[in-house]
Amino acid sequence: MPIRGWNAMRFRLSTSCLAILAALCISVPSQAQSSKGAGISGVVTNEHGAPLEIVNVQLIGTLEGSATDSNGRFRFKTSQTGVQHLRASMIGFEPTVMELTISPGDSLYVSIVLTETIIMLEEIVVTASAFTTGDQGKSMTFRSLDVVTTPSANADIARAVQTLPGVVAMDEGAGLYVRGGEVSETVMLLDEATLAHPYRYESPTGGYFGTIPPFLINGTFFSSGGFSAKYGNALSAVLAMETFDLPSSLTYTVGVGLAATSVAANIPAFPDKLGVRLSGNRSSTGLMFRMNGAGQDFTLTPRSYDGNLSVIYKYSPGGQLKFFNYINTDRVGVKVDEPSFPGIFSSEEVSRLHSLSWRDASSEWLFASTISLSSFGSERSLGNMNLKPSDESYQVRVDGTRMFGENLRLSIGAEMERLENAFEGAFPRNSSVLDPNADVFRLKEHFATQRWGGYGEVEAQLSRKLLGCVGTRTDYSHEANQVVLDPRLSACYQFSNQTRARLSWGVYHQFAEPYKLNEVSGNPNLRAQSAKHLVASLEYTADPLMVRLEAYHKKYLDLSLPDKILHWTNGGTGSAEGIDFFLKYGGFLQTRINGWISYSYLLSRRLQARDLVDYYMYEKAPSPFDITHNLTIVAKSQLIGLLGGGLTFRYATGKPITPIVGAVYRDEGYYEPIEGPLNSQRLPDFIRLDVSLSYFLPFGTRNSAVFYLGVSNVLNRANPVEYEYSFDYSTRQLRTTDYRRFVYLGFVLSFGTLGTEI
């Protein structure tokens, strides 16, 4: 091999410089030509008629072809005869295949039009207001690690979802209040099974944590409005979670934190065939509260146990059965100072979920079915209240999806759900008065409702840039004796691969809880509440940046409204309008700095009942969830080496409150409050800054340790909770959160998890 001199090299390079790109445009004679070969020539243009340069034009299965020149022209000779397929392809355009019948000596001329690549139906969410997490698919908003590593989320899915636009922070809890809707208007699903009680340590605003631990979850879909017909019996929002499938390798995880210890194992018993996932978690917050000098109000610090056992059987490459079991118990005791009674609230809760899900993609249809039992039992006592409410939800669901070509997807499904509420114990006649001497109802009731639902939905690529989704669902409640019909429409127009606009409209119904339909304290004629969503959205995505702006209008009808005689009526109406803004940059391990900014502007008004003791006065007023401005900033970064840090800042307008303007003295020895104008005042604004540090330490070949330190409410701000009134309601003072600056630390050891899909 000759060793060439520098000058020779320079000469060769300088001449080649002139033809760098041109070189790719020259025609290439076919390798195998014969004297009787045919000639193929033509032109390739885009859909506007402009010639395309450097297009690969080739007979499939051969090396015969050519590349187009600057005029889009190509020419080559071929020895192939008979029916052949000519393929033209170019980066940024959809490949085109043309059938040619070639005879020896032919001279064929073809015109080929290539269309610009556009994101297809398979890869895009047509409906507005959707956020997805997971590690597969191109339409993911977040990867799983983005969620888990969010400061302030405490590795809790519901809390992570709270950082998205449209979800307002009502307090320190995990409750999902979406676009002016009540917490119960957001339905949570696990493997398509409804979670009867999705929160732990339940409170009037939901609960303090989500029931399902994040390490059981493979991916989530959250929609803050305009969601598809697949989801029923939800007025405002859907959070659908999917558990992990078959484990691919043997992994163990041990976690030890200031308030919790956990273990988990993923065991592929028969690789690619049968696997088991096990986990257990014990939390006891006593030490954590003591270390942070807090928790004096607890008579029993929050503590819980949970366990999971999943068995996954893959009976064919496209078919899988999953038996998922989860149980959680939690207990808490806390001092409560009510105007009528200072006492101790104690609570013990048990949640269970058992589901058997089947998925089969062996045929042209993708079938999925779930049979589930979700149950909740509790015992709560405070003053004159001593209740043992329990709920059970039985559900059967079948979904089928099929693609017809590349441009049409049909989804159909049906579900049956039986809900049971049981109450046993004493319940205050006036829910504001908990004095042990105050009047109570003695209850031992059991209520049940059954709902059947079905839906059909068609998603279609109407043109290259327009995608549409038309669906409708119908639900029937046996107890309410009502059939509801919910049409839903969505369209997505793609200006380019980066910019798209969406429009979603739909009707949504949610039936009342079973206890509201009873003849004694409820109204058997109570109908489903309804809402109409209209959402317009504009999104720009240019990796690693994503910006989304949405405007929405939500109209409520037939809302449940308390009534002194009928107990409940459907007289409630309301509306919610607002703007949501979302900006996301980068991702965990994708960019050095990553995070997102969510801002929501909300105006929510409802017709509500003002309690004037002897009667209700109905007023249209700001809803209790009318948080005008809600801003969340999440920022994460790899600081030095393997040390990562993050912060979450949250600001929310103070929540509306109804002042107490007077009180009526009762012979039983307590005062009954008289409400002032509904939600006419607000608590001070909510501001919170949380920070976290984590250090990742890989060891061995596939093991790792993560050490973490979190500080919640770094500013030590006394965020408002509510106004507490004196016994006669003549004076009030602001009660602030017990969750001041709070330090949490721990570590997680993982064995066999690195570099594998767990």
Next chain:
Amino acid sequence: MTLLRKAVDLQYSITVLLLFLLIPCSGTAQSDQETSTFLKAKRLMTDAINTSNREPLLQAREVLEPFTKHETLSALAHYYLGYIDYRIGVVIEQSNRNSAVAALDSAVSHLEIAVKEDESFAEAYALLASCYGIKIGFAPHKGIVYGPKSGRLMNKAKTIAPENPRVALLDAIGMYYAPTIFGGGVDKALKGFRRAAQLFASWEDVDPLQPSWGREEVYAWIGIAHSKRNESILARIAFEKALEINPDYGWVKYVLMPGLTKGAKEKE
């Protein structure tokens, strides 16, 4: 192929012998001699890489090692030593995991020194980034460590020398191997390779001591990307372009081009 390799080995042995004879010379011409020796070593190394032959690479390394103590050429010497190890790790030892990892570790050590000695050495940052990226392929569990590190180093290289074609080429190679979720993919990489080719077209190697590899390699990668997109015609044109620049480019001549023909025949 065996005869060719023997001939190349013999040629390298003679060249190396000559180089060793030249190095101990002293006097006023030392600087010129050093430059000349360095250049010859560089050419030796480049040609050895063309043939994917391990021995000449090791000989070139021996020649370059004394330059690591050189007052002005040290950073460059470390760069080339890193480049040799990078090639050993990526091409020659690719089927032997342990040897490949050891070579890449050695490459990282040299390149770390290169960027420490010359903080504006964009090409060393880019090559270092590429080494970390390839190490992920050998040990996926270290992706959480090397991924961000590789990204930061490449960004630094691009910031220092946004128009450097080798930086663009290494960046595109990284994109080719990175999963789509991390911003990679064949289409993105192909755009990157084409940009690198354009940059090469207007890039003039002013200082012969500086790196000058990649002009033919960029077309090899363009061909690989087209091949992956089932665009054999453009792949072949690109490979031919690579061979036009360097007719002895063994990777294209003996591996990629025959692979293209074989692939087409298999499809038939």
